[in-house]
Amino acid sequence: MITVSLRRFATMFVEVADTHSPEFDVVEFLQMLADHVAELVPDATAGTLLADPQGRLHYTAASDETTKLLELLQLEKQDGPCVDAFHRRQPVINTDLLSAADRWPHFARHARAAGFRRVHAVPLQLREHAIGALGVFSTTTGDFDDTDLHLVRSLADVATSSLLYRRSIKHAEDLSRQLQTALDSRILIEQAKGAIAQAHNISADQAFILLRAYARRTNQRLKDVAGEAVTDLNALPGLTSDGEPT
Numbered sequence: 095m096i097t098v099s100l101r102r103f104a105t106m107f108v109e110v111a112d113t114h115s116p117e118f119d120v121v122e123f124l125q126m127l128a129d130h131v132a133e134l135v136p137d138a139t140a141g142t143l144l145a146d147p148q149g150r151l152h153y154t155a156a157s158d159e160t161t162k163l164l165e166l167l168q169l170e171k172q173d174g175p176c177v178d179a180f181h182r183r184q185p186v187i188n189t190d191l192l193s194a195a196d197r198w199p200h201f202a203r204h205a206r207a208a209g210f211r212r213v214h215a216v217p218l219q220l221r222e223h224a225i226g227a228l229g230v231f232s233t234t235t236g237d238f239d240d241t242d243l244h245l246v247r248s249l250a251d252v253a254t255s256s257l258l259y260r261r262s263i264k265h266a267e268d269l270s271r272q273l274q275t276a277l278d279s280r281i282l283i284e285q286a287k288g289a290i291a292q293a294h295n296i297s298a299d300q301a302f303i304l305l306r307a308y309a310r311r312t313n314q315r316l317k318d319v320a321g322e323a324v325t326d327l328n329a330l331p332g333l334t335s336d337g338e339p340t
Contacts, residue, residue, distance in 0.1 A: 175215035
């Protein structure tokens with residue numbers, strides 16, 4: 095099922111292993127992980143949930159808007175593959191949504207209505223320490239084979255190790271404050287997406303593409319550009335210069 099080149103996968107692997115930047119941001123890191131997994135698996139999207147110190151899951155990133163809503167639904171109803179993978183500390187693989195109504199009555203119905211057919215989820219876990227979950231939502235009925243699962247889990251495991259390493263070298267910082275900062279960043283990004291979408295009459299997905307492209311093009315952090323967009327969209331004159339629809 096997975097068709098990216100070995101060279102491309104190696105690049106992804108290196109990127110999720112790198113948390114050494116002094117400007118490291120948890121939300122941007124998990125957004126990168128979700129985007130990489132969505133690229134890795136054809137006809138699929140991906141999303142991540144991150145646990146706070148009390149073990150409560152929070153939405154952090156998704157490769158598109160529909161997946162974000164499905165991740166939020168899992169949190170609201172406490173049913174779905176990511177919730178199960180996190181709490182059971184076990185992967186959820188090759189689950190057909192047509193037969194998952196009893197297992198996840200709310201999630202399965204909404205996911206099928208959104209066009210998804212298969213779901214997979216793996217805990218973001220290092221040994222006994224689980225810090226979240228990664229979900230993969232497929233619009234086709236193809237199954238993961240052992241190699242597919244190994245590649246997805248490898249990215250998830252490296253990302254988890256990277257986050258835990260980052261946390262360990264920042265042990266003097268309060269973990270709750272780190273998570274709150276990440277959640278505040280996500281709220282700001284969502285507000286920016288809404289402002290851009292309304293200003294340019296585009297979808298939230300298109301707005302996020304513009305926001306992320308502008309941040310990369312100007313070598314700024316995503317949350318900083320989001321803050322400018324929320325405060326004054328006119329401060330980002332080149333926001334649509336990458337040719338995206340306005």
